[in-house]
Amino acid sequence: MNKRKKTKLYITIAICLFLLGFIFWLLSVIFEGEKPEILIEPMPEFLSGRQKFTLTLSDMKRGLKNFKILMNQEGREVIILEKDFPFTGLFNSEGIHKYDTEFSVDPAELNLAQGRVDLVVKAWDYSSRRGGDGNLSFLQHKMIVDTVPPSIRAISRQNYFNIGGTGLVVYRTSSDSIQSGIFVSDLFFPGFPYKESTREGIHACYFAVPFDIKKKPEIYLWAQDRAGNISKSIFSYNIRWKSFNTDRINITDRFLNRILPYFSFYSFGSEDSDIDKFLKINRDMRQENDRVFYELKDETSHDRLWEGPWLRLKNAANMAAFGDTRLYYYNNREIDRQIHLGVDLASLANSEVPAANNGRVIFANRNGIYGLTVVLDHGQGLASVYSHLSEMKVDKDQFVSKGDIIGLTGQTGLAGGDHLHFSVMASGKFVNPLEWWDSHWIQDNITRKLALVD
Numbered sequence: 001m002n003k004r005k006k007t008k009l010y011i012t013i014a015i016c017l018f019l020l021g022f023i024f025w026l027l028s029v030i031f032e033g034e035k036p037e038i039l040i041e042p043m044p045e046f047l048s049g050r051q052k053f054t055l056t057l058s059d060m061k062r063g064l065k066n067f068k069i070l071m072n073q074e075g076r077e078v079i080i081l082e083k084d085f086p087f088t089g090l091f092n093s094e095g096i097h098k099y100d101t102e103f104s105v106d107p108a109e110l111n112l113a114q115g116r117v118d119l120v121v122k123a124w125d126y127s128s129r130r131g132g133d134g135n136l137s138f139l140q141h142k143m144i145v146d147t148v149p150p151s152i153r154a155i156s157r158q159n160y161f162n163i164g165g166t167g168l169v170v171y172r173t174s175s176d177s178i179q180s181g182i183f184v185s186d187l188f189f190p191g192f193p194y195k196e197s198t199r200e201g202i203h204a205c206y207f208a209v210p211f212d213i214k215k216k217p218e219i220y221l222w223a224q225d226r227a228g229n230i231s232k233s234i235f236s237y238n239i240r241w242k243s244f245n246t247d248r249i250n251i252t253d254r255f256l257n258r259i260l261p262y263f264s265f266y267s268f269g270s271e272d273s274d275i276d277k278f279l280k281i282n283r284d285m286r287q288e289n290d291r292v293f294y295e296l297k298d299e300t301s302h303d304r305l306w307e308g309p310w311l312r313l314k315n316a317a318n319m320a321a322f323g324d325t326r327l328y329y330y331n332n333r334e335i336d337r338q339i340h341l342g343v344d345l346a347s348l349a350n351s352e353v354p355a356a357n358n359g360r361v362i363f364a365n366r367n368g369i370y371g372l373t374v375v376l377d378h379g380q381g382l383a384s385v386y387s388h389l390s391e392m393k394v395d396k397d398q399f400v401s402k403g404d405i406i407g408l409t410g411q412t413g414l415a416g417g418d419h420l421h422f423s424v425m426a427s428g429k430f431v432n433p434l435e436w437w438d439s440h441w442i443q444d445n446i447t448r449k450l451a452l453v454d
Contacts, residue, residue, distance in 0.1 A: 173203060383424070
């Protein structure tokens with residue numbers, strides 16, 4: 001075979017190989033086997049009302065052909081949305097390769113029954129596989145239709161609350177409730193299972209009636225189930241109004257020279273005067289310190305730890321009351337005003353401080369203006385606070401009994417002299433401690449209500 005014939009043969013073979021490869025490539029494109037991708041967000045476990053979904057479809061090869069969204073419940077199918085996409089030529093290069101849309105599902109509009117329902121999405125592409133039907137992707141998401149809210153009702157009927165004081169409501173919820181409690185206007189206080197009762201669904205909720213409200217607050221029971229259904233229930237209550245005292249405090253240079261070194265750790269401006277530093281302590285640091293107290297609500301025990309009337313510091317005089325408005329004066333000019341959120345008790349210097357009731361130490365450290373401070377958790381959101389201590393005799397997580405000595409009085413923090421600053425909190429909100437020292441108040445407002453479900 002001469003050279004020319006060999007060349008022609010090689011060219012023919014090359015052309016055949018090229019054509020064969022092209023045909024295989026073309027067939028692999030036309031008959032490609034990659035299925036469309038389906039993404040739905042969110043993927044809720046429950047369907048309790050109108051739910052909006054976002055659907056994202058993609059097929060980067062032959063492109064999207066059509067899709068269908070439907071709900072399937074016990075063999076009954078309801079089409080939610082379906083759509084066809086155009087084909088734009090052999091390779092569909094200008095076709096739809098990605099598509100986003102939103103749709104909503106309302107169980108009431110679709111007449112869905114309570115119980116399981118399946119959200120189904122089917123998507124096809126323009127592949128010539130499956131007799132030209134294309135590759136099929138299938139997504140099925142199981143949900144539970146639950147549009148029935150939990151039940152909640154008050155058991156305690158006679159509810160009298162003092163402004164600035166603590167309220168207790170005993171109530172019952174249905175078994176599907178996962179969270180419940182009381183709203184006082186926009187403040188939420190969680191309820192806790194009352195395990196002493198033999199009846200199911202009994203809860204106790206201690207809450208604060210804010211001292212600074214100007215009109216009767218809206219107080220109601222609230223419950224939520226796993227599906228997100230919410231119930232609200234009103235109950236009968238009466239609020240006793242009272243006024244709080246106003247107290248004038250004169251700030252002197254001598255006082256500033258004594259207390260400012262204690263706060264040397266705080267960040268002050270280089271140009272701040274002593275009185276500027278005091279105001280930052282009295283305003284900014286106070287807010288930070290109160291936030292520390294508030295966040296301790298998350299460490300409360302679900303069980304009641306306290307028992308009976310709470311103890312008061314022995315042989316101590318009341319130096320300042322809960323809810324007092326303190327007007328701060330410097331050089332006969334008012335420079336600030338703050339609310340006193342506890343009771344100041346003064347006895348002998350370095351007096352022993354007893355635990356007001358049984359509890360667990362959830363804080364034992366310095367806390368800014370409050371100085372050395374111990375906080376006891378008494379369960380179900382109740383806590384007691386002991387501040388300005390000169391010495392702490394307990395450690396965090398230690399359990400104490402009523403009357404155990406937890407520290408000594410002092411003048412750490414922003415204290416003008418040796419005393420104990422004592423506070424009570426209900427789920428992080430300060431309440432009037434005087435109620436908890438009163439055995440008659442506890443009997444009338446706590447014990448009798450809890451006895452209704454024993």
